[in-house]
Amino acid sequence: MATGRTHRPATRSRGIPEATVARLPLYLRALTALSERSVPTVSSEELAAAAGVNSAKLRKDFSYLGSYGTRGVGYDVEYLVYQISRELGLTQDWPVVIVGIGNLGAALANYGGFASRGFRVAALIDADPAMAGKPVAGIPVQHTDDLEKIISDNGVHIGVIATPAGAAQQVSERLIAAGVTSILNFAPTVLSVPDGVDVRKVDLSIELQILAFHEQRKAGEEAAAVAAATGDVVAPPPLRGSAAASRKGPDGDVPAVMPA
Template sequence: MSPSQPRDRGIPEATVARLPLYLRALHGMAERGVATVSSEDLAVAAGVNSAKLRKDLSHLGSYGTRGVGYDVEYLVYQISRELGLTQDWAVAIVGVGNLGRALANYGGFVSRGFRVAALVDADPEVVGDTIAGLNVEHIDELEAVIKRRGVSIVVLATPAAAAQEVCDRVIAVGVTSILNFAPVVLSVPDTVDVRKVDLSIELQILAFHEQRKAGGPLMAVDSQ
């Protein structure tokens, strides 16, 4: 780390959101034995503009070689490190309904640095079941489980009505990163990061554009 290290402790949010994309493309290339890649090729693989890709990478440091491109392995390492994937993150999933179950079994979680360390639910019917090799624990044990397993990221897959309460409780025991699948706006202190995934919102956005294409509500057909 002696040579170039302009790692600006301020990487733009938009860049952070794309790094995982680059990482995935790079993993694919590494598996296919590609040693070196140009910004142009990597940009195509990740579905972005090459200038944007270069600017994104330049925020991490100067890891390319002019006239050649980027060393795939090295770049994988640098991005992984920047994203914090060189360490192991323990994730708890709260709410083991259909979605929670799907998440527990989702391979993509485990794949890169994340480990589902606990499943928690309120329904006595499912508490005690084994899902994806894990015992489902009771919601009363929430705080204890989080501490015991060193959980630092919580995935909320509860019904909407329960989300805020669970959220408050995990924050109270020190969790500061939450991935929320419940269709509610969580209120949290601003030291806590919440990311939200909302299936129904995504569909609504698609419907909006689809409607536009088909011709709007009180619109005559209008090819544009």
């Protein structure tokens, strides 16, 4: 849900569906685990279970990559690991910079999963002069002033923004001007970037809000079940403020279980 498909609108239809791309890392992880256990082959059924999807979807996904399975047998684990890695571009090493070395930035720098799969933390950058030189996760923090030089010296194309929201847009502009074309944004802001730059965002509070929505709905359903049994009219779960006077809800005036 992150990338605004900012760049080229799928020029000549050749291409793997975005939804499939988003699942490839999942398959890759499951396959890597199998590989470590020296499992030679998997069926679509088994692999799908391990990746948490259904097998039809997995087979369809793989069909976009090519015919890499063997009918009656399944997929060769090692071979698939290789193919997916290559498709994702993980056979090369991607230098990454992290900008904003606060709590989160430090946590990201320390995150092991980074190095394991094709990514290398090339530099840590922070605006606080007091941080400069201090090592975090074994890498000395550098000052924002040198951002452009760091990017170009290291040939960085992928940047991670873990700054406060207020700084994110400006940081992204500097990153992009210096040559970054993919950004992973942890700051709770919408970045506006030129075409050709991909942005994905990770936002704790958005995820929690989505969970809260479903959680509230569950509470509503419970109440409805009870009410259905007792014949009561159900009021929407939380307080409904004074405002909601006389506006139309989605379906007229039906006393719905969900807040109208």
